[in-house]
Amino acid sequence: MEFLERLSELANCQYLSDLPRIKPGQDVLNKLQALDLGEYSLQELAEAACYIAGEKKACATREEAVQAIAEAWTKK
Numbered sequence: 001m002e003f004l005e006r007l008s009e010l011a012n013c014q015y016l017s018d019l020p021r022i023k024p025g026q027d028v029l030n031k032l033q034a035l036d037l038g039e040y041s042l043q044e045l046a047e048a049a050c051y052i053a054g055e056k057k058a059c060a061t062r063e064e065a066v067q068a069i070a071e072a073w074t075k076k
Contacts, residue, residue, distance in 0.1 A: 003040045003048050007032070007069070020052050022073065029070050037062040 001009075004016050010031045011024045037045065045065035049057040053072035059065040 003044050004051070006035070007048065007052075010035075020054055020072075024073055029073065032066060032070060035066070037066065 004019065007013075007019055008016050011019065011022055011028050013019055013022060040062065042059065042062055042065065045062050046057065046059040049059055049065045049068035049072070052069050057065070057068045059068055
């Protein structure tokens with residue numbers, strides 16, 4: 001399963017296009033932090049972070065990409 005599809009499932013979003021606009025609860029953020037990041041490439045995670053944040057994100061590690069996603073969601 002692709003990372004954006006996984007996020008959509010975690011956040012209970014019907015459409016991937018909703019991911020940048022949602023404000024998930026703490027339970028979704030906890031699930032995000034608990035994902036096995038080894039299943040996804042850094043490039044895929046970084047692209048997801050850019051998509052959700054709506055801006056270019058420099059992510060050197062998988063953990064930084066997930067943190068960028070969590071920060072983008074909590075700023076909404």
